[in-house]
Every structure is written in structure tokens, then in C-alpha cells.
Amino acid sequence: MRFLFPKDSSRRFRVLAGIGAALVGLLGAVAAGEVAVEAADLETVKRRGYFIVGVKENLPLLGLRQPDGSLQGFEIDLAQALSQHILDSATPPQWVPLLNQDRLAKVMSGEVDLAIANLTPTDARRRVVEFSLPYLSSRTGFITTVPAPLRFADLARLRLGLLQGSVAIGRVRAAFPQATLVGLDTYEQAQQGLEQGTVEVFAGDELMLRGWLAPTQAPRASLTSGRLLPVGLGYDARAIALPKGLQYETLRQAVNQGLRSLEHEGRLQQMRKEWQLPPLAAASLDRLEED
Known part of the structure; x- marks a missing residue:
């Protein structure tokens, strides 16, 4: 099954909404005398x-x-x-x-x-x-539990998991327009999907994915069977x-x-x-x- 994402810029909406929420919270805290x-x-x-x-x-x-x-x-x-x-x-x-x-x-x-x-x-x-x-x-990186060697072009035929509202959606769509995209709500769902095989590859912030492979840093959030692919999309400072x-x-x-x-x-x-x-x-x- 192909899971389609909305074509509007959901990440941009979330960023603007977050800034709006920050401003509202800030003004309320200042009015209450809670912050400098x-x-x-x-x-x-x-x-x-x-x-x-x-x-x-x-x-x-x-x-x-x-x-x-x-x-x-x-x-x-x-x-x-x-x-x-x-x-x-x-x-x-x-x-x-x-x-x-x-x-x-x-x-x-x-x-x-x-x-x-x-x-x-x-x-x-x-x-x-x-x-x-x-x-x-950082960039949009790819992590997989598929044991076989994968080329960049191979990703187009696999089930690609993406976090709802992430910047990775637009990048992956542009690179693999025919790929099967699976929408996920949390990083925990992404790890479960990889472990259970409901997604074969997850695309997300490479810094976050590197953290998954560091069990001494995050024993509860590690993905010991995963590996980071040596490819990526885009650039984020x-x-x-x-x-x-x-x-x-x-x-x-x-x-x-x-x-x-x-x-x-x-x-x-x-x-x-x-x-x-x-x-x-x-x-x-x-x-x-x-x-």
C-alpha cells in the first residue's frame, strides 16, 4: 500500500505554528511576571x-x-x-x-x-x-535493517518510512517519485517499523539516526540491527x-x-x-x- 502525504508544506506550517505558540507563551509569561x-x-x-x-x-x-x-x-x-x-x-x-x-x-x-x-x-x-x-x-539520511547491500537506486523499490511533517518528505518524493512512502508519527514508531519489517528503510535527520546506532549513549533507543546507508539528500545546518x-x-x-x-x-x-x-x-x- 502506498501512503500519500499532503502536498502542502506541513513542515513549514509546523515551524510557523511553533513560533506562534512560543510567542503566545512568552507574552503570557511576561505579563504574569514569570520571566525576564x-x-x-x-x-x-x-x-x-x-x-x-x-x-x-x-x-x-x-x-x-x-x-x-x-x-x-x-x-x-x-x-x-x-x-x-x-x-x-x-x-x-x-x-x-x-x-x-x-x-x-x-x-x-x-x-x-x-x-x-x-x-x-x-x-x-x-x-x-x-x-x-x-x-x-546534517542531511536526510537513510537507515535500514535489510541485510543485503543496497544501492541508492534500490531505495525506490523499498517501503520507505518518513516522519509526518518532516523535511525529508519533499526530498524523498523528489528523488523517488514512485516509491512506497509510509507515514509515521514518532521516531519510536519508526524504530518499531524497522524492527518488525513494516518499513524497510527510514529516512530522517542523519544526526538523529546516528544516535540510534550509539547503544552506549541511548541503550533504550538504540537500533542494534540497523545500519546507516552512505547516502543522503539535502543539507541542514x-x-x-x-x-x-x-x-x-x-x-x-x-x-x-x-x-x-x-x-x-x-x-x-x-x-x-x-x-x-x-x-x-x-x-x-x-x-x-x-x-
């Missing part, structure tokens, strides 16, 4: 002596809460390295775990100075927050979200300079390698190397 009205600029952060950073705590390889309560992952290491570079201090950041729907609102309200939380810059998001230079890149406004320009410049320095020193490359993440895409690398 203004985010901290660089001088305020320096006087405080540490950054308050919003991160993920449920993403293997990027930010994951450990049994001892600590946070581990590439974005955690990045936040610590940036903090030390900008503040010239070993004082660690204060962590604020973020749900996806809260990431922009927490930056806008000033509850966090930065959000380093698996955020892809989009035009819609740029209307409410600023973004740094990219520090990581990851960047740090900062508050908008001229008063935060020095903060944005400091963050970007820190990212450039860490890249030129080879520390970002080493961190990506340690966390089994892909190298930075050429387009992002060119931006980081600009003076």
Missing part, C-alpha cells in the same frame, strides 16, 4: 561570570542526560569550549534543558543566553531570534540561537569568533570525530573561514 523581559548582553554575561545555555537532554550524541545526572554530548562540549573561549574562565555554563517547542521562547525571554539545542536556522525562525555561524551540518537586537551584536560577534577559533584550532573537528558526527559541510566551512 530582556535577555543578557555580553557585558551582563561577563559580570555574571558564566553563560546560561539552553540544551537538549534527550538527544544521543548531542546532549543526553546520564544516569549520574550529568549531561554529555557534542553540543555540551561545544558550549563549554565556547564559554571558556569568550569568558576566559573555566566556570562551566549553567544548563537549562529545553523542549523543542521552548527553544526560541527561552532565548526571546532571556531565560537562556544561548540555545545550543539542535536548531536549524530558517527564515521563519530568523524573524524572532539571531543565529550564529553553523557549527554542525545547525547553529546557535541568540536574542535579536543591536545590544546583542557584541555577543553574536563573540560567539562567531569563538566558533571560528575553535574550527581553525582543530578542536571542533576533534569533537565531531569523538562524537561520531559528520564533518562540516563545505558551505558551512566556507562561512566559518570568512574573515
Whole structure:
């Protein structure tokens, strides 16, 4: 059976709806006096002596809460390295775990100075927050439990699972217009589909898929029988979200300079390698190397 997706841009709708929800929640919280009205600029952060950073705590390889309560992952290491570079201090950041729907609102309200939380810059998001230079890149990747070798063209004849509303839908449709697409509501359903054989391949964010194959990072969410195919579609950057406004320009410049320095020193490359993440895409690398 072929499961068809609506032809409208469901991902764009979800992003805009999420931004709208963030704005409504932010305005309500400000009116109730629950949050700061203004985010901290660089001088305020320096006087405080540490950054308050919003991160993920449920993403293997990027930010994951450990049994001892600590946070581990590439974005955690990045936040610590940036903090030390900008503040010239070993004082660690204060962590604020973020749900996806809260990431922009927490930056806008000033509850966090930065959000380093698996955020892809989009035009819609740029209307409410600023973004740094990219520090990581991803694409639509493919994971399978089919044991036989697969070529890229072979994917067109297999049952391809996709998350409802994901950016992968348009990319897979364009690459494989005749493929059988199976709509899934959650990543848990995707893993179950692969394990039970209701889908033969799942297409999704490659960073997420790499996390599935890291059992030491996510023993409950691992897919030990799966393998990531060495092919992908499209390109998605990851960047740090900062508050908008001229008063935060020095903060944005400091963050970007820190990212450039860490890249030129080879520390970002080493961190990506340690966390089994892909190298930075050429387009992002060119931006980081600009003076």
C-alpha cells in the first residue's frame, strides 16, 4: 500500500505554528511576571561570570542526560569550549534543558543566553531570534535493517518510512517519485517499523539516526540491527540561537569568533570525530573561514 502525504508544506506550517505558540507563551509569561523581559548582553554575561545555555537532554550524541545526572554530548562540549573561549574562565555554563517547542521562547525571554539545542536556522525562525555561524551540518539520511547491500537506486523499490511533517518528505518524493512512502508519527514508531519489517528503510535527520546506532549513549533507543546507508539528500545546518537586537551584536560577534577559533584550532573537528558526527559541510566551512 502506498501512503500519500499532503502536498502542502506541513513542515513549514509546523515551524510557523511553533513560533506562534512560543510567542503566545512568552507574552503570557511576561505579563504574569514569570520571566525576564530582556535577555543578557555580553557585558551582563561577563559580570555574571558564566553563560546560561539552553540544551537538549534527550538527544544521543548531542546532549543526553546520564544516569549520574550529568549531561554529555557534542553540543555540551561545544558550549563549554565556547564559554571558556569568550569568558576566559573555566566556570562551566549553567544548563537549562529545553523542549523543542521552548527553544526560541527561552532565548526571546532571556531565560537562556544561548540555545545550543539542535536548531536549524530558517527564515521563519530568523524573524524572532539571531543565529550564529553553523557549527554542525546534517542531511536526510537513510537507515535500514535489510541485510543485503543496497544501492541508492534500490531505495525506490523499498517501503520507505518518513516522519509526518518532516523535511525529508519533499526530498524523498523528489528523488523517488514512485516509491512506497509510509507515514509515521514518532521516531519510536519508526524504530518499531524497522524492527518488525513494516518499513524497510527510514529516512530522517542523519544526526538523529546516528544516535540510534550509539547503544552506549541511548541503550533504550538504540537500533542494534540497523545500519546507516552512505547516502543522503539535502543539507541542514545547525547553529546557535541568540536574542535579536543591536545590544546583542557584541555577543553574536563573540560567539562567531569563538566558533571560528575553535574550527581553525582543530578542536571542533576533534569533537565531531569523538562524537561520531559528520564533518562540516563545505558551505558551512566556507562561512566559518570568512574573515
